[in-house]
Amino acid sequence: xxxxxxxxxxxxxxxxxxxxxxxxxxxxxxxxxxxxxxxxxxxxxxxxxxxxxxxxxxxxxxxxxxxxxxxxxxxxxxxxxxxxxxxxxxxxxxxxxxxxxxxxxxxxxxxxxxxxxxxxxxxxxxxxxxxxxxxxxxxxxxxxxxxxxxxxxxxxxxxxxxxxxxxxxxxxxxxxxxxxxxxxxxxxxxxxxxxxxxxxxxxxxxxxxxxxxxxxxxxxxxxxxxxxxxxxxxxxxxxxxxxxxxxxxxxxxxxxxxxxxxxxxxxxx
Numbered sequence: 001x002x003x004x005x006x007x008x009x010x011x012x013x014x015x016x017x018x019x020x021x022x023x024x025x026x027x028x029x030x031x032x033x034x035x036x037x038x039x040x041x042x043x044x045x046x047x048x049x050x051x052x053x054x055x056x057x058x059x060x061x062x063x064x065x066x067x068x069x070x071x072x073x074x075x076x077x078x079x080x081x082x083x084x085x086x087x088x089x090x091x092x093x094x095x096x097x098x099x100x101x102x103x104x105x106x107x108x109x110x111x112x113x114x115x116x117x118x119x120x121x122x123x124x125x126x127x128x129x130x131x132x133x134x135x136x137x138x139x140x141x142x143x144x145x146x147x148x149x150x151x152x153x154x155x156x157x158x159x160x161x162x163x164x165x166x167x168x169x170x171x172x173x174x175x176x177x178x179x180x181x182x183x184x185x186x187x188x189x190x191x192x193x194x195x196x197x198x199x200x201x202x203x204x205x206x207x208x209x210x211x212x213x214x215x216x217x218x219x220x221x222x223x224x225x226x227x228x229x230x231x232x233x234x235x236x237x238x239x240x241x242x243x244x245x246x247x248x249x250x251x252x253x254x255x256x257x258x259x260x261x262x263x264x265x266x267x268x269x
Contacts, residue, residue, distance in 0.1 A: 010269040013228070014130045020139065021091040024130050025266075028084035031077035032257025038209035038217045040097070041069035042146070043089030044120075044127055049080030050087055054112040061087065066119050068109040068150070071208030075112070076257060088127045092146070094208040095172060100147035103165030106208050107147075107154035114153050122149035163202040167194035171203060175215050179222065180241045185211065220255055223248060227264050236260075 009031070014022035021039070025031075034053065043061070050061035054075045061067045067087075069075055071094050079085050094106055101107075114120075125134065125142040134142070170192040175183070188211060189196035203211050219240045226236035237248035252260045 008269060009266060011263075011266040012130055013267060020093075020096070020126070020143070022088070022126070022130060023091075024086070024088045026084060026086045027077070027079055029079055031079070033253070034074050034076045035253070035255055035257035036072050036074045037091065037255050038071050038207075038213055039091040039093055040071055040150075040208075041067070041089055041091055042123055042127075043067045043087050044123070046086040046088065048083050048085030050077060050085045051080035052077045052112070057111075059112045061085075061113055064115075064120075066114045066116070066123055067112060068114055068119075068153075069112055070108050071106065072213065073112075088130075090123075090126050092143070094206070095169075096143055097147045097150065098165070098169075098206055100144050101151060103163070103206060104151070105205055107150040109150070109154055116149070116153040119146075119149040119153045122146045163205055164194055164198070165202070165206055167192040167199060168202045168206045171199055171211065172207060172214065175211065176218065179215070179218055183215070216251055217255065220248075220252060223252065223260070224263070227260060228267060233260055 009025070009027045011023060011025040031050075044066055045061045045063050047063060050067070052059055052061070052075045054069070055073065059067075060080055067089075097106065098104075122142070122145040125138060126146065128134075171188045171194075174188055174191045185196045185200060189199050192199055194202070200211060203209075203214070207214060209217070219242060222240040223236045223242075226239055227233070231239070233249070234245045237245045240248065242248040242251070249259055252263070256263060
């Protein structure tokens with residue numbers, strides 16, 4: 001049986017739950033521009049070749065391999081063959097990985113693609129068809145397996161650095177409580193009980209991005225939820241705490257590689 005040949009790019013998104021975002025998409029040419037997000041992007045190509053710039057080189061996601069984009073690493077995406085490419089991807093918050101690994105430096109997969117069989121098996125449940133609902137307990141078990149497989153595939157050095165996971169987690173929770181207003185590093189440090197610069201360093205190490213970037217990403221999460229509900233761009237921007245629609249649009253494009261209007265249009269297909 002030949003490969004399907006869609007003529008239009010499309011993107012389907014599963015209901016968002018517990019910090020895990022699941023998508024399936026098809027692109028015939030350029031998928032998205034250079035961008036970065038503060039989650040792991042873990043996926044597999046279902047057919048075709050997914051090519052992307054990553055850490056100074058060109059990487060190709062092929063069927064049978066597992067793509068692992070580290071939080072806050074710049075990358076793009078495009079079809080590496082004439083047939084285009086179809087893929088599934090999950091976006092996993094570093095905080096979920098930390099809750100399982102217990103405060104270790106985040107696993108890093110060199111090159112952005114892994115042929116590790118354990119990692120492939122561990123991601124199978126979370127990368128199944130979006131038509132298949134995942135039981136909450138099944139998802140939690142799968143996340144545990146995924147975190148362990150990532151740690152194993154990264155070949156991480158076991159030497160423990162000095163950091164305060166509890167304080168960093170307090171700071172992360174504080175950010176979630178203050179999405180609608182401006183906050184300072186001093187406020188976070190006071191809430192967490194940690195020196196502000198030590199806290200900033202620990203936050204980057206344990207959650208893969210800076211505190212301000214984390215705040216921006218949580219606001220963009222809210223924007224996407226509101227847009228999916230049919231809210232106009234300007235309303236979504238204001239409700240999520242951005243100064244105006246232009247500010248939100250710049251951040252959206254920088255994070256997802258496309259403007260929000262295109263994202264909404266693709267979501268409707």
